[in-house]
Amino acid sequence: MKNDKSEYRLEMTGISKSFGPVSVLKNVNIKIAHGEIHALLGENGAGKSTLMKILSGVHQKDSGKVLLNGTEIHPKNTHDGQVLGISVVYQELSLVNDLSVAENIYLHKLGASKFWMNWKEITENAQKLIDSLGFKIDASAIVRDLSIVQKQVVEIAKALSEDTKVLVLDEPTTVFDPNDAQKLFDNLNRLKNEGVSIIYISHHLEEIFKIADTVTVLRDGVDTGTLAVSDTNPDDVIRLMIGRELKDMFPKRDIEISEDVILEVKNLYGKDNIVNDVSFSVKPGEVLGIAGLGGSGRTEMAKLIFGAEKKKSGTIILNGKEVKTNSPVDAVGLEIGFVSEDRKEEGVFLPLSIRKNISVTSFNAISNRFGFLDIKKEFSNVLGLIGKLNIKTPNSEVDVKNLSGGNQQKVALAKWLSIDSKVIFIDEPTRGVDVGAKVEIYNLINEVVKKGVGVVVISSDMPEIMGIADRILVMHEGTIYGELAKHQFSEENILRYSIGKPLKQNIQLN
Numbered sequence: 123m124k125n126d127k128s129e130y131r132l133e134m135t136g137i138s139k140s141f142g143p144v145s146v147l148k149n150v151n152i153k154i155a156h157g158e159i160h161a162l163l164g165e166n167g168a169g170k171s172t173l174m175k176i177l178s179g180v181h182q183k184d185s186g187k188v189l190l191n192g193t194e195i196h197p198k199n200t201h202d203g204q205v206l207g208i209s210v211v212y213q214e215l216s217l218v219n220d221l222s223v224a225e226n227i228y229l230h231k232l233g234a235s236k237f238w239m240n241w242k243e244i245t246e247n248a249q250k251l252i253d254s255l256g257f258k259i260d261a262s263a264i265v266r267d268l269s270i271v272q273k274q275v276v277e278i279a280k281a282l283s284e285d286t287k288v289l290v291l292d293e294p295t296t297v298f299d300p301n302d303a304q305k306l307f308d309n310l311n312r313l314k315n316e317g318v319s320i321i322y323i324s325h326h327l328e329e330i331f332k333i334a335d336t337v338t339v340l341r342d343g344v345d346t347g348t349l350a351v352s353d354t355n356p357d358d359v360i361r362l363m364i365g366r367e368l369k370d371m372f373p374k375r376d377i378e379i380s381e382d383v384i385l386e387v388k389n390l391y392g393k394d395n396i397v398n399d400v401s402f403s404v405k406p407g408e409v410l411g412i413a414g415l416g417g418s419g420r421t422e423m424a425k426l427i428f429g430a431e432k433k434k435s436g437t438i439i440l441n442g443k444e445v446k447t448n449s450p451v452d453a454v455g456l457e458i459g460f461v462s463e464d465r466k467e468e469g470v471f472l473p474l475s476i477r478k479n480i481s482v483t484s485f486n487a488i489s490n491r492f493g494f495l496d497i498k499k500e501f502s503n504v505l506g507l508i509g510k511l512n513i514k515t516p517n518s519e520v521d522v523k524n525l526s527g528g529n530q531q532k533v534a535l536a537k538w539l540s541i542d543s544k545v546i547f548i549d550e551p552t553r554g555v556d557v558g559a560k561v562e563i564y565n566l567i568n569e570v571v572k573k574g575v576g577v578v579v580i581s582s583d584m585p586e587i588m589g590i591a592d593r594i595l596v597m598h599e600g601t602i603y604g605e606l607a608k609h610q611f612s613e614e615n616i617l618r619y620s621i622g623k624p625l626k627q628n629i630q631l632n
């Protein structure tokens with residue numbers, strides 16, 4: 123590099139960007155030092171990803187300057203960004219499912235020379251890179267067969283396969299359990315000590331206070347300030363982000379949980395025993411939490427019940443009657459809902475508008491008695507949900523692919539929470555969602571359970587699951603290892619059950 127001694131590794135000054143009439147970034151300034159972890163925070167749609175896409179060459183800025191080591195750069199595409207040493211791990215996974223882990227990691231190097239690559243060497247290098255991160259993944263495995271956690275690790279390895287000077291991580295831990303997240307933090311601290319500058323985007327404030335040195339907050343496309351993490355606190359950061367105080371993160375529910383059972387699952391098994399003899403029941407009006415480490419079978423269990431994966435055996439009883447859920451169509455017909463954790467693949471139809479996405483599931487609620495769509499009802503339903511969840515969009519006709527990641531997640535949720543269900547499974551309800559919107563989602567869940575629906579929430583976010591669940595089932599190795607009543611909720615207890623250990627005696631006797 124021409125000027126490696128410049129004070130800052132990266133300076134973005136006066137950056138503005140509009141998409142058509144919508145102004146997304148307005149004169150944004152951010153400076154990143156050498157060997158620093160710099161957090162970039164802001165509500166969903168504040169412009170964080172857009173700023174990073176300008177840095178990496180995906181989008182072109184309308185005005186402003188980007189300096190790398192004191193020299194102005196003009197990346198025109200992601201290849202230019204990579205050559206300059208700028209690597210980005212995006213929120214949405216971008217791996218090619220049919221290629222191997224190693225091929226994905228070195229894809230950018232293939233180009234025209236594909237036939238001349240030394241595959242043995244590439245696979246060995248990829249394996250070394252993954253091993254150095256401390257995760258267990260076979261570099262010759264096909265990406266389609268990996269879990270979402272493993273896919274995320276491959277994305278990170280891919281970003282580090284170049285001589286990286288600036289590493290951008292856009293919500294990297296959303297799929298990680300606390301152990302995996304800690305492994306990532308150890309890696310980031312190592313990279314920082316090697317002089318890499320890291321821009322870290324997250325909606326988990328506790329992560330910021332754990333690993334970041336500096337924080338810049340974006341609000342509606344304007345930078346509201348840069349602070350040293352040691353000089354600030356979560357309340358001040360939230361105020362900068364959303365412009366108000368957040369009084370109650372987990373709004374109280376005043377609901378009598380019925381002693382009836384709405385859904386009973388008996389001896390459920392999936393293929394390969396990823397789900398291995400699961401039995402539990404859900405009551406009307408209750409929020410049942412499902413905790414456990416990645417790979418413990420939580421998502422698979424919900425998918426088996428919803429009919430999205432094939433059951434080996436097991437019985438499902440809804441309102442006292444045995445039912446068959448051999449496909450999602452069966453499940454939806456029985457009023458069993460499922461909000462997937464993988465919003466890009468299973469949560470929303472990206473090329474369709476917000477209105478169409480929401481209406482697809484709520485057709486009954488918005489059609490008239492002759493079965494025709496009642497346009498007035500449809501708009502009032504959709505606009506009501508856009509307002510309630512604060513989905514950042516100029517109108518309901520915008521395609522979901524043009525929304526920010528967190529706003530896509532809100533659409534995925536709105537789809538399901540607007541229809542009549544008896545039981546609804548929500549996998550990671552607030553993944554990628556900002557703190558203000560989290561509270562709105564918890565309010566919506568409260569409204570749903572008030573109607574007598576049983577809501578099953580799968581969550582890796584400990585404060586969240588303890589804040590909203592009435593009881594928590596903890597999965598370990600495909601089965602329910604333990605149940606925690608409200609007075610037993612603690613991170614320690616969840617973790618102990620998650621790794622297959624009993625609770626400490628004095629806590630269990632409480």
Ligand SMILES: Nc1ncnc2c1ncn2[C@@H]1O[C@H](COP(=O)(O)OP(=O)(O)OP(=O)(O)O)[C@@H](O)[C@H]1O
Nearest residue numbers: 141166167168169170171172524525526527528529
């Ligand atoms: N290609 C595009 N066309 C039109 N609008 C876009 C496009 N990309 C982003 N936007 C809009 O720009 C705004 C900022 O989006 P961006 O993805 O940068 O937000 P973010 O701060 O990263 O949000 P999140 O926390 O949800 O990821 C949003 O309102 C989004 O709808």
